[in-house]
Amino acid sequence: MNQFTTALWSFDADVERYAALKADPNSWRGQMTRTAGSGLAISTVQPLVRTFGASAMQPEPRGVAARMDRLRQSIERLAPFVVNTGVPDAGDVQAIDDICTERLAELAPFGHDHGVRLTLEPPGPRR
Template sequence: MTDDLARLSLNTATTKKWTLSEAVDGAVRAGLPAVGLWRDRVAEAGLKTAAQTVRDAGLRVSSLCRGGFLTAADPAGVRAALEDNRSAIVEAATLGTDALIMVVGGLPDGDRDLTGARARVADRLAELAPFAREHGVRLVLEPLHPMYVADRAVISTLDQALDLARPHPADAVAVVVDAFHVFWDPNLPHSIARAGREHRIASYQVCDFNLPIATDALLSRGMMGDGVIDFTPITRAVADTGYTGDIEVEIFNADIWATPGGEVLTTMTDRYRELVLPHLTPE
């Protein structure tokens, strides 16, 4: 690992075709100190094996993705969500990360009540936060771009996430600043500053917002520098809060997935050095 990459983390979504072991090996070869893991890759390897693989490589786990999907209104759906999230909390603790990324969920089928769905998210967080805290894990709320509000996340802004986090200790419920999802928000500088004051930034994720939007909107993420996001003000705002944690690159993009993983990491580290790293020193 070189000093300039000391905070850069490869999220396994970026190299989707790699197994967990391949992603760990790739991160080591690229000189990275950390990986962000998705639960599907952990499940394929087995939880204990996954944890040992990362430890043996000398890497840290910057986050586990994902928990959440808390908006069910029926008793069976609520029970299933709570059970799955408790399992995810235990997985995060076993892997040695305190950050469980939470995609809170969209509207249930046939439901148009966003306010009610958000209230159910708040109720589920109240049930899960003590369990998470007992395990040394933070529930890290991820606001998603508004185009995902109906199917994936009924919270779209960092302020909405912080409002949901407010009733809970900062070491139990926190937020992630994902540039792809929040770059558009005119209140973003103030929201990031607020998150810093409340000590709730648990993760900073970077990737670009590509145009035209893909037929599957999930695949509109791009490599930094290939889209429309200006990373300078966002990165500076995060740095100014005193955040010193990892910076994850998490990309869903069919072309990137079709590119050999080693090439992806070379481009990723180059773009990080060019577009993100120079702005990580607080002003």
Template sequence: MDLPFRFGVSAFTTMPWSFERDVAHYAQAGVDAIEVVEAKLDDDRLAEQMDAITAAGLTISGVQPRVRTFFASRMMPDPPALEDRVAALRGTIERLAKFAPGVPFITNTGAHPKGDMAEAMRVVARELGELGRIAADHGVLMALEPLNPSSVNVESAIWTIDQALDVIHDSGSGAVGLCLDYWNIWQQDDVEGAIARAGDRIFTVQASDWRTPRSFADRIVPGDGEIPLDRLLAATHATGYDRPYVIEIFSNDVADSLYDGDLDAVITRSRDGLARAWMAA
């Protein structure tokens, strides 16, 4: 079945696979775009690996940097110093931008060591302003992702679309926009209104589904959980968003981990679940 939108898959969804297997299996499954996870890349083979994406008929929907938060987080504690983390983000842009023109590089705040969310937002806005300039010089974008409230002061200092939009505004950079992950924001008050307020600053969209988490990484296939994906898709489409809709699933430390099962089936089921939600919308 042809989809009325471009379908992408994050390499986080198939984390047990190598980069090469991601590319081969996504292409076989009819995936349009891959969200590249830098941690899966070999620095000595970047050009070869990036060329493999194009050769397989895929585009790049986004890049997940190896170090993607400004402050340390549970998932990414090292390096601890802000300046080293910013330098790592800058290095990712400089290494990968030429292979991914126009693509958003995804980031989030991380957790302020003293829980000072206000300072975290100020610092991230300042640093994103500079990284936005560097990204623009390299022909790419930066996309800031608010995380679910369960991640506050663990992975993130922001948890709503509007907080992210405040940081994006304060960055002063037109190259800085929003990474809209439905799993993270679906419980926000007036979420559809917030999506409308984001408008053309939505640079990438990620989808999965929600059950009450059994671990820090317990996402499920779209259509298998509680998220009103039809409403969120309709609100996003109404903004004029026309980039890929990307499946991003994490599944660690749970007895029924999707990572332990048939990941080809996860891709197919995710595609079908997102298509059903789109038709319902």
């Protein structure tokens, strides 16, 4: 859901209801089961960690390996989701693009095994 799909609700109602629906890391299996049983399909989610490099919204965990672990965990638990590159270290855009390409190639078979599609959000102009 997003503000567009809940246009009949006020912004305050969105905030209140979304907060109540926040995923509980201890009950995600039940939440996914209830969603599937409701007849609703999850088309995409935003996992807590969705970048290969640190970002202002997601500075932790540090390091590509730790972030890959979190992405794998999200693949095991969630539906298709969007990833993006994150902020390049020392402004090295090519390096973060290379990391993203390599890591997506590594994650794709894992996602396939779990029935999850990965989507890369193209970055805006950076050069």
